[in-house]
Structures are given as structure tokens and as C-alpha cells.
Amino acid sequence: MTQNWPLWEVFVRSRRGLSHTHAGSLHAPDAEMALRNARDLYTRRNEGVSIWVVPSAQITASSPDERDPFFAPAADKPYRHPTFYEIPEGVRHL
Amino acid sequence: MVAVTPETGQDRALAAAFEAAVAADERVEPRDWMPEEYRASLVRQMAQHAHSEIIGMQPEANWITRAPSLRRKAILMAKVQDEAGHGLYLYSAAETLGTSRDELLDKLHSGRQKYSSIFNYPTLTWADVGAIGWLVDGAAITNQVPLCRCSYGPYARAMVRICKEESFHQRQGYELLLALSKGTEAQHAMAQDAVDRWWWPSLMMFGPPDDESAHSAQSMAWRIKRHSNDELRQRFVDIAVPQSEALGLTLPDPDIRWNEERGHYDFGAIDWTEFWEVLKGNGPCNEQRITQRRRAHEEGAWVREAAAAHAEKQARAHAEAPAQADADAAADADADAHAQQHEEARV
Ligand SMILES: [Fe+2]
Ligand SMILES: [Fe+2]
Numbered sequence: 001m002t003q004n005w006p007l008w009e010v011f012v013r014s015r016r017g018l019s020h021t022h023a024g025s026l027h028a029p030d031a032e033m034a035l036r037n038a039r040d041l042y043t044r045r046n047e048g049v050s051i052w053v054v055p056s057a058q059i060t061a062s063s064p065d066e067r068d069p070f071f072a073p074a075a076d077k078p079y080r081h082p083t084f085y086e087i088p089e090g091v092r093h094l
Numbered sequence: 095m096v097a098v099t100p101e102t103g104q105d106r107a108l109a110a111a112f113e114a115a116v117a118a119d120e121r122v123e124p125r126d127w128m129p130e131e132y133r134a135s136l137v138r139q140m141a142q143h144a145h146s147e148i149i150g151m152q153p154e155a156n157w158i159t160r161a162p163s164l165r166r167k168a169i170l171m172a173k174v175q176d177e178a179g180h181g182l183y184l185y186s187a188a189e190t191l192g193t194s195r196d197e198l199l200d201k202l203h204s205g206r207q208k209y210s211s212i213f214n215y216p217t218l219t220w221a222d223v224g225a226i227g228w229l230v231d232g233a234a235i236t237n238q239v240p241l242c243r244c245s246y247g248p249y250a251r252a253m254v255r256i257c258k259e260e261s262f263h264q265r266q267g268y269e270l271l272l273a274l275s276k277g278t279e280a281q282h283a284m285a286q287d288a289v290d291r292w293w294w295p296s297l298m299m300f301g302p303p304d305d306e307s308a309h310s311a312q313s314m315a316w317r318i319k320r321h322s323n324d325e326l327r328q329r330f331v332d333i334a335v336p337q338s339e340a341l342g343l344t345l346p347d348p349d350i351r352w353n354e355e356r357g358h359y360d361f362g363a364i365d366w367t368e369f370w371e372v373l374k375g376n377g378p379c380n381e382q383r384i385t386q387r388r389r390a391h392e393e394g395a396w397v398r399e400a401a402a403a404h405a406e407k408q409a410r411a412h413a414e415a416p417a418q419a420d421a422d423a424a425a426d427a428d429a430d431a432h433a434q435q436h437e438e439a440r441v
Binding site: 005007025026027040061 | 259
């Protein structure tokens with residue numbers, strides 16, 4: 001039964017020069033079958049030139065809460081953005 | 095899993111945050127807090143949707159070996175394979191809600207979860223393949239396009255992928271019907287007969303009228319659904335009527351006429367007793383579809399078992415090999431292996 005088949009997350013690179021992006025998930029008994037299934041399931045129309053499969057159980061995720069204090073350190077640092085700085089009018093290429 | 099009714103202050107805050115997020119058209123993601131009823135409603139709808147995709151393979155697959163040309167055969171195989179894919183996208187999206195694949199299949203096989211009633215009608219002639227593509231996939235597209243903006247992220251993403259693939263399904267069906275309609279007298283009659291049989295069941299695919307639809311209002315409040323059943327049905331009729339004219343075929347409803355005032359086509363009353371009968375299991379093919387599905391599952395068991403056994407054997411071999419390598423591996427060799435692993439991950 002599929003109970004023994006772990007869940008895999010599938011990442012597809014749609015063309016060279018782009019990074020792999022998450023396409024979805026699937027069940028497969030091992031990495032090799034996961035790759036083959038991913039090809040049949042997520043690239044039937046040339047959607048990819050490369051596929052990664054990762055056991056879902058191996059993914060460590062942050063908490064889903066958007067107000068998570070985990071991300072708080074970035075919130076009060078607007079000076080990390082170029083728009084924070086005032087530049088005199090007429091100054092170009094900056 | 096979280097409490098059904100928000101009893102504590104914290105639960106109330108979670109419920110309020112959920113309602114606010116949905117109202118602001120934000121997406122709900124798998125690990126977010128969500129009301130138990132929202133989760134159950136999504137599982138029900140997504141399971142039914144996934145089951146429909148894979149049961150829907152049967153009536154069309156019925157004609158693969160008898161397709162009139164290699165071109166039509168290749169197209170039909172690609173379409174049926176897409177439907178298998180749609181089922182798999184939806185099953186994995188449903189699984190993000192904490193249900194398992196086995197549980198879903200089990201509920202399909204035991205009749206505790208439903209699939210779309212449309213697939214309980216038989217495909218009597220080759221023209222039915224065309225009528226299904228044009229009308230059944232057409233109705234499905236009308237239903238599915240708004241689901242791309244469903245409040246539940248994984249469902250919405252699966253729908254985006256599905257909708258991209260659906261338009262070929264509808265077009266191949268339309269093209270097929272057009273070829274028959276313009277063919278010999280017998281071919282034209284076959285196309286007309288198929289449309290006559292599939293028209294009304296296609297209209298029923300949108301579900302019962304708004305005032306009788308059990309889940310509609312809540313689904314719309316949660317932004318799982320965006321439009322009511324009747325609204326989508328009207329949209330489909332408005333699209334299909336001119337398409338039927340271009341096909342040179344008629345629709346089996348003498349009441350269809352353009353209503354200038356409404357800006358829509360009027361159409362006749364739907365026989366809902368037929369709908370409820372088919373839903374209850376008394377359609378022409380209910381028994382056959384479920385029997386076939388169970389048989390496919392049982393007959394495929396040895397493949398699943400063999401694959402699992404192979405995977406286990408490979409894993410064991412893998413676990414033993416590095417132990418031996420470790421014995422004579424120097425630190426720099428280890429570094430090389432890491433570099434190589436890194437390379438492999440980058441291909
Ligand atoms: Fe589909
Ligand atoms: Fe389809």
C-alpha cells in the first residue's frame with residue numbers, strides 16, 4: 001500500500017537560468033521512482049529541464065504565522081532598502 | 095488539530111485572524127489555523143474533485159482502442175493521462191489537510207465519498223468522446239477557473255495547473271465533433287445524438303439550484319467558491335449556445351433563446367429527479383465505474399508491493415555500503431564526497 005510510500009516534494013527548473021521552484025508533491029517508494037513519477041506528473045508539456053525531489057519529512061519549516069517574531073528583526077530596518085535614502089533631485093545613476 | 099469551536103480567548107483570536115485573512119482575500123496555507131468545518135468542507139470538495147478526475151478516465155478510455163485514427167488515439171491517450179494527473183494534483187493538495195491517500199481511496203471505493211455524477215453515463219459512440227470534451231470539460235472549466243482564486247492555497251495552485259491543461263481537452267472535443275458534424279449524414283447524426291444525450295447532464299454538473307444547494311452559501315463565505323451554481327450554469331449556457339451554432343448542431347432544449355433584457359440565454363427547466371437518482375447510485379453506470387476502480391486498485395497491488403520491496407532492498411544496500419567506505423575513507427575523501435553531493439544536487 002501507499003502507506004509505505006513516503007511523500008516527496010517536487011521542484012522543477014523550467015529552463016536554464018531559472019531556479020527550481022516548488023511544483024507540488026507525490027508519493028513514491030524511493031528517490032528514483034519519485035523522479036520518474038515527477039517527470040510524468042509535472043513535466044508532460046516540457047515544463048522542466050531539471051527536477052529535484054526531496055522527502056517531505058526532511059523539510060524543516062518556520063512557523064506559518066506571519067506575525068511570527070522569527071521575522072521581526074527585519075521589520076524595523078527600513079535602512080536596508082534603497083528607498084530609505086533621500087537623494088537631491090537631479091542626481092542620476094544612483 | 096485545533097478545537098472545533100473557539101472556546102478559549104486564544105482560539106477566538108485565531109478564528110478572528112482566519113476570518114480576517116479570508117475576507118482580505120489572503121490565502122490560507124496548510125499549517126495555518128483554520129476552523130474544523132472549513133477543513134472538513136475542503137476535504138469533502140477536493141476529494142470529490144480528485145475522485146471525479148480519475149473516475150472520469152473510464153468513460154473516455156473506453157474508446158482508446160477504437161479511436162478512428164492514430165492522431166485521435168494519441169490525443170485521447172494524452173487527455174486521459176492528463177485526467178490521471180489532475181487526480182494526483184488534487185489528492186496531494188487534499189493530503190495537506192491531514193488526510194491520507196489511502197483514506198481517500200478507501201472512501202471512494204466504499205462509496206463514502208462521491209465523484210461527479212456525470213461519469214455515471216455511458217459513452218455509447220465515438221462522438222461521445224467529442225461531446226465529453228466540449229461539454230463536460232467545458233462545464234468543468236467554467237467551474238474550475240474561479241477555483242484558481244480559492245482561499246485555500248494548495249487547492250488554488252492545483253487548479254491553476256489543471257486549468258492550463260483543460261483547454262486542450264475542450265478544443266480536441268470540439269474539433270472532433272466538428273469533423274463529424276461536417277462528415278457524412280450518419281456521422282452528423284452520431285454527433286447530434288451525442289450532444290442530445292450529454293447536454294442536460296452537463297448542465298447538472300454545476301450542482302443543484304442555489305436555493306437547494308447544501309454547502310454553497312458557506313463555501314462562498316469562506317471564498318472556497320466564488321460564484322453560485324446557477325450563476326456558473328448560466329455562464330456555461332451563454333458560452334455553449336453560440337458554439338453549438340458554429341458546430342452546426344442543435345441543443346436538445348426548445349426553450350433556449352436569447353433574452354435581450356437579461357443579456358443571457360434563457361433555457362428550459364432541468365429534470366432534477368434524474369440528478370438525485372444518479373447521485374443516489376441509480377445512474378446507468380454507477381456500479382460499473384466503482385467496480386472497475388476497485389479492480390484496478392486490487393490488480394495494481396502487486397506493483398505497489400514490488401516497488402516498496404525494491405525500495406527497501408535498495409535502502410538496505412545503501413546503508414551497508416557507506417559503512418564499508420567509512421573504514422578506509424580519509425578526511426579529504428569525505429570532503430570530495432560532499433562536493434560531489436553538492437554537484438549532484440545542482441544538476
Ligand atoms: Fe481534468
Ligand atoms: Fe479534462
